[in-house]
Amino acid sequence: MCLFAPLSKAIYDSDAIRLDPRPITELIHRTGDWALIFLLVALSVRPLSRILRKNQLLDVRRMIGVGAFVYAAAHFSLYVVDQMFDWREIASEIVHRNRLTLGFVSLLGLTALTATSTNGMVRRLGIKRWQWLHQAIYLIGLLVLIHYFLRFKLIESTPTLAAGLFGWLIGYRLLVWRRKTGNELPTWMLLALSGTIAGLTFIAEAIALGIQANVSPLRVLQAAFDFNVIRPGWLVLGAGLTVVALDLVCARFAKQRRAAPRVGSSERSWPDPLAKRQPASGRFQGDRC
Numbered sequence: 001m002c003l004f005a006p007l008s009k010a011i012y013d014s015d016a017i018r019l020d021p022r023p024i025t026e027l028i029h030r031t032g033d034w035a036l037i038f039l040l041v042a043l044s045v046r047p048l049s050r051i052l053r054k055n056q057l058l059d060v061r062r063m064i065g066v067g068a069f070v071y072a073a074a075h076f077s078l079y080v081v082d083q084m085f086d087w088r089e090i091a092s093e094i095v096h097r098n099r100l101t102l103g104f105v106s107l108l109g110l111t112a113l114t115a116t117s118t119n120g121m122v123r124r125l126g127i128k129r130w131q132w133l134h135q136a137i138y139l140i141g142l143l144v145l146i147h148y149f150l151r152f153k154l155i156e157s158t159p160t161l162a163a164g165l166f167g168w169l170i171g172y173r174l175l176v177w178r179r180k181t182g183n184e185l186p187t188w189m190l191l192a193l194s195g196t197i198a199g200l201t202f203i204a205e206a207i208a209l210g211i212q213a214n215v216s217p218l219r220v221l222q223a224a225f226d227f228n229v230i231r232p233g234w235l236v237l238g239a240g241l242t243v244v245a246l247d248l249v250c251a252r253f254a255k256q257r258r259a260a261p262r263v264g265s266s267e268r269s270w271p272d273p274l275a276k277r278q279p280a281s282g283r284f285q286g287d288r289c
């Protein structure tokens with residue numbers, strides 16, 4: 001359902017799109033935005049599944065990833081239509097304009113990941129090689145963000161926000177990888193991660209805006225506390241703190257459930273046949289939020 005939401009929104013906005021001086025450009029922007037949003041959501045599924053203690057979320061990750069590919073493919077197709085199928089011109093633009101080269105490489109990467117996302121391909125490649133290949137999603141995300149940033153002459157808030165959220169997701173992945181426990185991160189670590197990434201977002205934006213406007217980055221940082229405009233750093237902090245709050249609530253529920261005696265468990269003296277059906281893949285069971 002969610003995969004069709006951008007399409008429904010475009011149909012809903014069709015009158016406004018038709019009135020746009022260049023409707024196709026508007027559609028190119030919309031599909032590009034949605035491809036990036038799906039990509040970020042696909043990357044958020046693992047952290048969310050750990051924080052909400054809901055492993056079922058992992059089942060929708062593949063679909064969301066395919067959604068990112070579908071919107072990226074539509075984005076490229078619209079660009080081709082806009083260029084009136086002049087393949088020579090398209091090839092030349094992709095080769096000579098860095099921004100489009102990055103977009104093209106990202107699209108190739110997304111195509112490879114989508115083509116290898118089936119169960120058959122997981123078996124054929126072997127889980128280790130498959131996982132290694134699919135780590136490329138982080139590199140693809142980075143290329144897409146640069147493609148996005150380069151669209152503007154000046155630093156803009158929306159790509160900065162996307163970069164901040166992407167930074168949080170990479171930070172989360174690195175922390176889980178370093179801990180090597182495969183478990184969810186403690187709440188204090190999520191808090192530290194959110195504060196650090198929000199801080200870095202403020203600093204990076206202040207440096208970039210400072211260089212652009214030829215003013216001290218410290219003055220730009222100070223302006224972030226005027227709250228005339230909500231800077232992307234605040235939104236990244238807000239998103240991080242929401243995750244921390246969710247983690248606290250879910251951890252509390254999980255603790256209560258673990259502490260509560262299971263109905264009938266004390267009387268049962270034979271093994272539970274259902275226990276056999278539980279996967280032994282290290283997925284957490286029964287302590288869902």
Ligand code: HEM
Binds near residue numbers: 025076079107144151
């Ligand atoms: C061959 C591949 C690609 C081409 C030729 C391409 C081309 C374009 C073009 C022409 C624009 C509009 C720029 C402007 O109006 O100045 C754009 C913007 C954008 N593209 Fe791509 N792109 C490609 C791949 C991708 C991929 C794979 C993604 C995401 C997964 C993506 C995400 C975006 C985003 C987020 C924007 C900005 C939209 C906005 O301003 O609201 N692009 N791209």
